[in-house]
Amino acid sequence: MLLAITGFIMIFLIIYLLLQTKANPTAIFVIVPIVCAVVCGFDFAQISAFMKKGVTTTMPVAVLFIFSIVYFSIMSEVGLFDPLVNFLVRRAGSNVVLVTVATGCIATIAHLDGALAATLLVTIPAMLPLYKKLHIRPVVLCVIIGAAMSIMNLLPWGGPVARVGVVLNADVNALWHTLIPLQIAGVFMVLGFSAFMGVLEKRRGAGLHPTGKAAMLDEDASSARQETDEEAESLKRHGWYWWFNLLLTAAVIGMLCFTHIQLYAAFMIGLSLALVVNFPDPKMQAKRIKAHAGAALGVPMILLASGVFLGVLTGTKMMDAMAHTLVAIIPGFLGPYFHIIMGIFAVPIGMMLGTSPYFFGLLPLAIGVGQQYGISPENMSHAMLVGKNFAVLVTPHAATTFLCCGLAGVSIKQLIKFCTPWLWALSIISLILALILGIVTI
Template identity: 45%
Template sequence: MLLAICGFLMLFTILFLLFKSKTLPVVVFITIPVIAAFAAGFSIEEVVSFVEFGISKTSKMAVLFIFSVTFFGVMSDAGMFDGLVNKLVTKAGTNVVAVAIATAIIGIFSHLDGATVTTVLVTVPAMLPIYKKLNIRPHLLLMIVGCGMGVMNLLPWGGPVMREAIVLKMDAGDLWHILLPMQGAGIVATLALAVVMALKEKKFHGAGQVAVVEDAQGAVKLEEVDDEVLRLKRPHLAWVNLGVLLLMLIVLVIDVFPTYFVFMVGCCVALLINYPNMKEQKARMMAHAPAAIDVSSVMLAAGIMVGVLSKSGMLEAMAVPLLHVIPASIAQYLHIIMGIFAFPLGTMLGTDSYFYGLLPLAIEVGKNYQIPGLTMAIAMLVGKNLALLISPLVPATYLGIGLANVELKEHIRYSFLGLWIVGLVMLVFAFFIGIL
């Protein structure tokens, strides 16, 4: 009981401090979990083991973030995305809806490999300049990408489906065939969400109002660019830079080397090609260091929270009272209840803890009320998937907000309701076609 109380107090305190901006996220993620672990009665040796486990889970992601941010920063400085951005802006004009739909399509197709980090790295840096030029808040970009990613993560090689198949002791492909209609509905819902939110951005936040200026010859330009930015451009190397990026993406898909190592090498190549002078290389590294260090430090700090939650048994202890407070009169609808609250629960729980901790417990409780394990599993899958890119426990969340330069609390506030609604739409669709 003490373990559950400490776990709930820890999560509520962390969420309160984050949303109220009482202190830096780094401070919150480091101090509160450690205090909670000691309050629960764990020894120094045990707390150290929790910390080491958590850091081991996030350290590679922190390294990846440092070098991926620097890589895309250097490539952006050199103007690698300028041609793509200008073409898309020319085609779409000030059509915010067209840009949002394009983002959804890119997000959906880029997640075919099921790799969360790759999807974020492909979509956010490429689309962000377009959002800036059209005065669209980057929050929308993250929301659409997160939604497309969550829907496409229902593929059989996606982590959540594979975990659920293991729990259910069935083939992941067979499970996917059952989920396929829901995935189709989710793709449609993602496109609809993109349209609705784009119209909202246009109506209430002035999206699409591009500031235009004229050059000396009277030609219209999208924006004024200062001399320092122009000095860093390398238009003659644009195709070379795109070739480097394409080669890196191929290596990432083939999965020969660790993702962080690919970006470490890519960062070196980008610096050597575009800024061969050591003084320029140092200046580019220093220019992108604040963003890289700021978010990577939060990733490492979040690892402590992950370690305490995962290895202390707090999550399991917290799940038991949550499931047992449900009145017997509505227990037969437990799968519906869990499906509705899968999204907020998925936001607060890590993937392994959710599928290997909470899900088996919910299935066992459901069996007492004649709810099949498969039904419970399907109901709980969709919401968790859609919470993928707003969960503070998912490293890719920090990668996304870091690349888009959006605060975590603002990202969650903006995306939470829209993503939850998409999950509920998919759940209702599954109910009407008989999957649930």
């Protein structure tokens, strides 16, 4: 019981401190888990082993972040995305709704490979310049991508469906065939949600000629932009450079989607070639790397620190104790609706536990309890799978969450506060759709 209580306190404290910005996330993810582990009676040798194992799991994503951020930052400043942005601006004009719907389409297509990081790395760098030009908040870009990924994650090669298949000992393709009607309905839901977010942003004053709050923010930043316009223009690369950068980026994305090469290796290769070709002068190469060092190093530090949290959470067995407690607190009279309850609260629970502990730790326990009330394992799995997917972008200790923050230039506090309510609401709507379609039954 001590482990469970301490685990819940640790997670709630970390989320509270992140939202209140009481300290840097790096310090939060290191100090709080260590203190909690000590409270539970673990010595420093054990805690060190937990830390080592946890950091090992986040290291590849931290390296990926360093090289991908610098790569896409350089691609942006040399003008690779300018034709796309200018084309979309011409086509959309001041139609903010069209831009947000296009974001939903791009994110949906980009997530066909089922890789969260690749979807973020493709969609955000391409769309963020347009969002800035039209004065649309970057968190809107994040929440639309989060919604699209949540629906597309129902593909058989997506991580959550594969994990459910393992737990049920079922064929993953057969499981996906059951979910296809929900996925089709979900795509339309995402596009509708994207349009809705566009309407909200337009009411805030977003557009080519902003009004209200967006206009005031634009006026405040105008002088700063004027000072940097000349320097930014000097970094643009036209002619054959543009074609080289386009082919290089396509090759990097191709490696992400169609090969088994490590994600960070693809960006290491891409960044090296981009620097050498676009900036032959070694001093200029060092200057461009230094210019993006803040963004490229800050978040990886947080990712490595979050490995301490994950290592303590799993190594101390807090996760197992928390999962048992969550299942045990459901009152008996709600037993027949246990799967619906788990589906409704899947987002906050998923935010606390993370993907693998949720499916491999909590789901088997929930299935066992549900069977006592006549709920089939498939029914329980479907309900918990549909809801949990929408927590994928707002899990405060997930690497992709910080990757999204870094690419979009938003803080973890902004991301969680803005995106969580919307994504939780979408998860409940998806659960209702699953009930209507007969995928989840009462």
